[in-house]
Amino acid sequence: MGNLLYTVLVISGLGALLALLLFLVAKKFKVEEDPRIDEVEKKLPGANCGGCGFAGCRGMAEALVKEDDISSLYCPVGGGECMKLIAAYLGKVAAEKEPQVAVVRCAGSCENRPRTNVYDGATSCAVAASLYAGNTGCAFGCIGLGDCVAKCDFGALKMNPETGLPEVDEEKCTACGACVKACPKIVIELRKKAPKGRKIYVSCVNKDKGAVARKACKVACIGCGKCAKVCAHGAITVENNLAYIDYTKCKFCRKCVAECPTGAIVEFGFPARKPAAEVKPEAPKAAPAPEKVEAPKAEVNVEVKETAKTE
Amino acid sequence: MKTFPIGGIHPSDNKQYSKGAAIERFPLPKVVVIPLAQHIGAPAVACVAKGDKVLAGQVIGTAGGFVSSNIHSSVSGTVTAVDAKADAQGLMKPCVTIAVEGDEWVEGVDLSDTLIKNINLEAKDIVAKVTEMGIVGMGGATFPTHVKLSVPPGKKAECLIINAVECEPYLTADYRVMLEKGEELLVGARILAKAIGVDKIYIGVENNKPDAIAALKKLAATYVEIEVVPLKMRYPQGGEKQLIAAVTGRQVPSGGLPIDVGAVVQNVGTALAVYEAVMKNKPLVERVVTVTGSTLASPKNLLVRVGTPMSELIEYCGGLEGVGKVVAGGPMMGRAVSNIDAPVTKGTSGVLLIPTAESLRQKPDTCIRCAKCVEACPMGLEPYLLSKMSKKEMYDECESHNIADCIECGCCTFSCPAYLPLLDWLRIGKGEVMKRMRARAAAKK
Ligand code: SF4
Numbered sequence: 220m221g222n223l224l225y226t227v228l229v230i231s232g233l234g235a236l237l238a239l240l241l242f243l244v245a246k247k248f249k250v251e252e253d254p255r256i257d258e259v260e261k262k263l264p265g266a267n268c269g270g271c272g273f274a275g276c277r278g279m280a281e282a283l284v285k286e287d288d289i290s291s292l293y294c295p296v297g298g299g300e301c302m303k304l305i306a307a308y309l310g311k312v313a314a315e316k317e318p319q320v321a322v323v324r325c326a327g328s329c330e331n332r333p334r335t336n337v338y339d340g341a342t343s344c345a346v347a348a349s350l351y352a353g354n355t356g357c358a359f360g361c362i363g364l365g366d367c368v369a370k371c372d373f374g375a376l377k378m379n380p381e382t383g384l385p386e387v388d389e390e391k392c393t394a395c396g397a398c399v400k401a402c403p404k405i406v407i408e409l410r411k412k413a414p415k416g417r418k419i420y421v422s423c424v425n426k427d428k429g430a431v432a433r434k435a436c437k438v439a440c441i442g443c444g445k446c447a448k449v450c451a452h453g454a455i456t457v458e459n460n461l462a463y464i465d466y467t468k469c470k471f472c473r474k475c476v477a478e479c480p481t482g483a484i485v486e487f488g489f490p491a492r493k494p495a496a497e498v499k500p501e502a503p504k505a506a507p508a509p510e511k512v513e514a515p516k517a518e519v520n521v522e523v524k525e526t527a528k529t530e
Numbered sequence: 531m532k533t534f535p536i537g538g539i540h541p542s543d544n545k546q547y548s549k550g551a552a553i554e555r556f557p558l559p560k561v562v563v564i565p566l567a568q569h570i571g572a573p574a575v576a577c578v579a580k581g582d583k584v585l586a587g588q589v590i591g592t593a594g595g596f597v598s599s600n601i602h603s604s605v606s607g608t609v610t611a612v613d614a615k616a617d618a619q620g621l622m623k624p625c626v627t628i629a630v631e632g633d634e635w636v637e638g639v640d641l642s643d644t645l646i647k648n649i650n651l652e653a654k655d656i657v658a659k660v661t662e663m664g665i666v667g668m669g670g671a672t673f674p675t676h677v678k679l680s681v682p683p684g685k686k687a688e689c690l691i692i693n694a695v696e697c698e699p700y701l702t703a704d705y706r707v708m709l710e711k712g713e714e715l716l717v718g719a720r721i722l723a724k725a726i727g728v729d730k731i732y733i734g735v736e737n738n739k740p741d742a743i744a745a746l747k748k749l750a751a752t753y754v755e756i757e758v759v760p761l762k763m764r765y766p767q768g769g770e771k772q773l774i775a776a777v778t779g780r781q782v783p784s785g786g787l788p789i790d791v792g793a794v795v796q797n798v799g800t801a802l803a804v805y806e807a808v809m810k811n812k813p814l815v816e817r818v819v820t821v822t823g824s825t826l827a828s829p830k831n832l833l834v835r836v837g838t839p840m841s842e843l844i845e846y847c848g849g850l851e852g853v854g855k856v857v858a859g860g861p862m863m864g865r866a867v868s869n870i871d872a873p874v875t876k877g878t879s880g881v882l883l884i885p886t887a888e889s890l891r892q893k894p895d896t897c898i899r900c901a902k903c904v905e906a907c908p909m910g911l912e913p914y915l916l917s918k919m920s921k922k923e924m925y926d927e928c929e930s931h932n933i934a935d936c937i938e939c940g941c942c943t944f945s946c947p948a949y950l951p952l953l954d955w956l957r958i959g960k961g962e963v964m965k966r967m968r969a970r971a972a973a974k975k
């Protein structure tokens with residue numbers, strides 16, 4: 220019994236002594252850290268996605284506290300709100316950026332873009348892209364092996380097995396840009412996020428000459444320039460046989476969408492237009508209307524379906 | 531019998547299909563598409579325009595730098611386009627398209643079969659000739675030959691090794707050259723030796739070609755400096771570092787070059803091309819291509835003009851029936867072809883047709899840590915680990931585990947019982963690490 224008591228006393232005494240020692244050492248060598256870093260970190264979303272360019276939110280918080288000019292720092296996940304809050308807390312001026320959203324600029328589904336060969340290497344867009352032009356006639360478009368999906372920390376991207384293309388969930392996308400970096404074909408772009416999920420963009424990245432592009436994919440941009448001509452706001456430029464819509468200039472008039480002969484320009488989030496006379500907008504699953512021979516118009520039907528979903 | 535010290539595999543050599551077929555001249559195609567980048571390094575710059583008349587052997591693209599190579603027309607005719615055309619992988623590359631009209635050569639090219647043995651040119655003139663005639667390594671890597679012949683200051687070449695291993699299964703182009711053009715090959719080797727100033731030439735041949743060994747030994751008897759070295763069959767013996775180790779017993783250090791151990795390696799096809807360039811004034815515009823596969827009616831070894839579409843060769847040898855995959859080069863290091871209308875280039879050693887049943891890879895499983903890949907790697911790497919690191923983008927670790935040493939031989943993928951695409955991932959990591967190393971080297975300068 221005496222032995223046991225002795226042991227307990229010695230161990231507890233030793234414990235207390237070491238604790239005191241640790242306390243003193245911690246006191247003496249304490250690294251003075253700006254307490255504001257913790258506060259700022261709390262205000263950041265805590266996603267640790269790297270969208271800001273730092274390894275995690277802590278790194279960003281340190282930079283925000285340290286730098287005098289924080290206009291080059293931006294957390295896409297928290298967005299303008301969050302940046303304003305932090306700037307107010309730190310008494311600095313925050314960068315202002317429009318909210319953005321990831322957009323997949325390729326509509327080369329299995330139906331639109333016939334597969335010409337079978338790829339059986341490692342399941343990775345980066346690997347496939349390093350080996351060859353891809354399993355369709357289009358060397359520019361989405362490979363569909365989902366590198367972007369794997370990189371999205373927010374579950375905003377998923378592969379549509381029917382089209383073989385990734386799809387963005389606007390609600391979840393934080394515009395962190397991880398998918399943009401992951402895509403070896405530069406198919407994904409961050410574009411302005413408009414109310415009601417409205418979007419107009421050229422859903423194609425093919426820079427081949429028109430005939431080649433068209434042969435490879437029904438909905439390819441053939442670089443005809445009709446859209447650029449019809450745009451009253453000078454938002455469209457055609458370079459290397461490919462049209463691009465500058466979202467800072469686009470006024471959402473939708474003239475280009477109607478003009479594009481291949482249906483390469485797509486719109487989302489708009490009410491169905493009257494003159495287009497969709498025969499049965501209530502039954503979007505129906506086959507393309509009989510008078511429409513060209514497949515691209517079928518794509519319009521798909522858009523209508525999307526519209527119905529987002530609205 | 532000699533061979534390299536570590537790793538390696540023994541795939542069945544499958545040379546029986548085309549081995550007995552003597553080299554046959556492939557008829558001139560109607561149109562040739564000649565890529566301006568048929569070599570490692572900067573692409574050549576086109577010096578002809580649409581509508582120009584060209585002769586066979588005429589320069590149509592001038593080297594775009596030191597590590598680059600001249601491109602010559604392989605036919606006579608009219609240039610119909612200078613633009614981008616899809617290569618065998620479907621990627622657009624700058625090319626010169628020529629409609630063939632007859633077969634007229636530029637002046638000064640000796641097309642006869644007369645053997646010329648006396649080497650009159652000085653070393654630097656040989657290198658100049660090799661540069662002018664657009665000679666590149668013809669084993670598949672297509673490294674410009676004049677660069678290899680320009681021994682860097684401070685280094686000294688001690689021996690020339692002729693790579694007559696042809697360790698890739700199926701291919702028999704080099705083998706046929708050894709049997710049919712042995713004399714020219716030996717003279718070519720002596721020219722190369724003179725260019726780098728060495729008086730020892732080894733010719734490494736694997737023992738699955740006993741007749742080639744015998745034939746070369748007989749011819750080499752008249753030259754004291756040439757030694758034919760029979761090697762035990764094993765893949766990848768044709769890798770530069772493996773061949774040097776097999777023949778001389780010397781190890782090229784990690785990150786080093788063959789010249790660091792005094793060796794210069796040249797392929798059989800290259801030696802023949804050098805002979806023709808130096809002795810006959812003939813630029814590199816044609817090469818022997820093995821067209822083979824178990825489905826083909828008549829596999830052949832064809833002497834083909836550069837720029838001829840692969841599809842024509844396939845048609846000539848029996849067509850695509852029952853074929854699931856076409857490979858340019860051998861089955862180990864060759865590349866699958868997604869566009870069979872792509873042209874034969876200076877580096878096309880073979881066109882291999884794989885039957886449908888064998889064409890797809892097996893479904894990959896998880897790594898069972900059997901270390902078969904480690905055992906197979908001739909560079910002493912740990913492929914299972916490197917491929918994982920590369921997949922996880924751990925490039926610093928990739929670098930410290932010597933990913934840059936990988937010679938992309940594919941032994942690891944070949945041996946993996948879980949069918950993991952190890953090399954697919956390794957290549958990504960290697961590419962990234964090499965990029966970083968180059969950036970660092972540039973920053974230092
Ligand atoms: S979709 Fe792209 S930008 Fe949006 S959250 Fe996912 S990875 Fe980030």
Ligand code: SF4
Nearest residue numbers: 344361362365367402
């Ligand atoms: S968008 Fe890019 S990363 Fe995503 S599946 Fe397509 S090619 Fe791959």
Ligand code: SF4
Nearest residue numbers: 907936937939940942
């Ligand atoms: S491919 Fe690279 S890692 Fe694989 S066995 Fe060959 S050298 Fe080793």
Ligand code: SF4
Nearest residue numbers: 897898900901903946
């Ligand atoms: S051979 Fe395949 S299964 Fe075996 S250790 Fe290497 S990667 Fe793993």
